[in-house]
Amino acid sequence: MAETVADQDRDGSPGGGRRRAGAALRRLTRHPRIVPLLARLTPRSVRARTTLAACASLAIVLFVASAGVLLLLRVNLGRTVEAGAREQAQAVARLATDGHLPAQLALDHGTDFIQVTDGTGRVVAASQNLAGHPPLTAGRDNDGHDTYDLGILGDEHHQHVTTVTADTPTGPVTIRVGASLHTADTAEDLTTAALAVLGALLLPTVGLLTWRATGRALRPVEAIRAEVAAIGDRDLDRRVPEPPSDDEIARLAHTMNAMLDRLEAAGTRQRRFIADASHELRSPLTVLRTQLEIAGTHPDPAVRAELVAGALQDTERLQTLAGDLLLLARLDTTGHDRPDQPVDLTGLVRTAAGAGPAPGPTVELHASEGVTVTGNPLWLGRLLTNLLDNARRHARSRVTVRLSTDAATGDAVLDVTNDGPRIDPADRERIFERFTRLDDARSRDDGGTGLGLPIARDIAALHGGTLTVEDTPPGTTFRTRLPTAPPAG
Structure with missing residues (x-):
């Protein structure tokens, strides 16, 4: 069958x-x-x-x-x-x-x-x-x-x-x-009709609930957007609202406020820098103009020559200040682009230590051989020059330079020590602020601009290092740490 x-x-x-x-x-x-x-x-x-x-x-x-x-x-x-x-x-x-x-x-x-x-x-x-x-x-x-x-x-x-x-x-x-x-x-037709009615009820309901829930979730985002849109370059003290919840939107608002804090601090530093630079430029320009006006009308040739010599010194000071300002601007715009050229730090230290003026404190050098870092040789040379100039300016009789490698971290460690007066702990960070002079009168007489140490710290930071101040009796040590270059091959 x-x-x-x-x-x-x-x-x-x-x-x-x-x-x-x-x-x-x-x-x-x-x-x-x-x-x-x-x-x-x-x-x-x-x-x-x-x-x-x-x-x-x-x-x-x-x-x-x-x-x-x-x-x-x-x-x-x-x-x-x-x-x-x-x-x-x-x-x-x-x-x-x-x-x-x-x-x-x-x-x-x-x-x-x-x-x-x-x-x-x-x-x-x-x-x-x-x-x-x-x-x-x-x-x-x-x-x-x-x-x-x-x-x-x-x-x-x-x-x-x-x-x-x-x-x-x-x-x-x-x-x-x-x-x-x-x-x-x-039965199939009835079931199909029932499922169609169920779908017709569920889809609008889910759509409405999703629309309302999404709108409520995005309401803080719209508030953040509106506040950010209203913030101008002169309203950096304003902040976006932070929701009380601990979700992604709250973290976004917190990050936005942290960014606004940094922008406000950067704006404050920029305005202060411009004000300080204007003040620093105004003083030598005023003196220079006065000297030139007197020299142009004074009948004594010897006095005129002395005034012209003073004007030349002020011009050199203005030139140094302008160069420092340009270097700071360049360091600020470089950002996080680290130079990657191998640099013989031992050779740079020896060159900088031996290039000082003859009348001045004695410079003792203790440098390890073959210390190599990655960076810009011109900027690293400027860092060494600024540290040595600062040490010579404040030393009584001796400046000690030590270059070694930290066995624990592998970093290059450069210590520039002077036997002059110690720096008060409250001032150890302030000296790295631009145009800061702890002894304003003496610094002006010695030609200091208050930019040497800030430039040195910015160069160290750009190379992935640090610059700090430490007490090393009987004086003060400026310690620079820089990551060493990886071995070739």
Whole structure:
């Protein structure tokens, strides 16, 4: 006994409508105007994109879940209908095998028709609704499924057809039993409608909740943006509001305020630097002008020569000050771009230590061999010169220079020590501020501008190092640490 099964749509071909809908969708998505239109319709705000993404994600989840539910429902109901049709067909097959097949067959509940044909295609038995009708003819659709013309039943609907072959005393017969899928279709339609209503309710609800939640979450961001937009170059004392929560937005606000603190401090330093530079330039310019005016009107040639010599000294001081200001500006604009040229620090130290003026304190040098750092040799030379000039200016009789390598960290350590007066601990950081002089009168007389130590510290920081002040009786030591260059190869 052989058995085949076929599902018959009302139009005679299974799945035809679904194939046509898929082809139409593919043609629509390939249209050349669709993609630009979708690009223009894409929302640009974070709030709208988040809401759209939430709704799209929910729609996809609902679609997949609904498809799964409908598939399970169809499979379960189809199996139930198939089991009833198979049971009916097997019962008829047993009657035919025993030779007790009646001409008219009774239909079980859920069965639409029964038709039995012999080997010649003649109808030997049928249900009442097919009595007197010709045999059902099977065809093939494009997918290889059996199809049947069921128009003779009058009320056409989706059916499940089971075909069974049985041997009888008079020869083989073919039994076709059609079971109605109307109940399954109705259940599927109702389930589809319920899922569609559920989706229609869930999507707007999720969209509204996402829109409101995103708006509430982004409200502090908009407040931060508005405050930052209102801050000008003269309003750096203003700060953005910091939410009380400890989330990413609160950390963003805290970071923005920290950045504004740095900008305000930088602006304050710049204004103070400009004011100090103006003051430093005004004094020698005033003196220079006075000297030149007197020299131009004084009748004594000796006095005129002395005034011109003084004017030349003030001009040199102005030139030094201008050079220091330009170097500071260049160091400020260099930022974090560290020079990467290998520099023989031992050679630089020896050159700088031996280049001092003859009348002055004695310079003792203790330098290790082969100390190499990475940096700019001109700037590192300026750092050494500034430290040595400062040490000579404040030393009583001796300046000691030591260059070594720290065994623990591998850094190059340069100590410039003078035996002059110690620096008060409260002033050890202030001396690195620009235009700061602890002994203003003496510094001016010695030609100091108050920029040597700030320049030295900026150069050390630019090279990834530090410059600090330490007490080393009987004097003061300026200690510079610089990272050494990696070994070649």
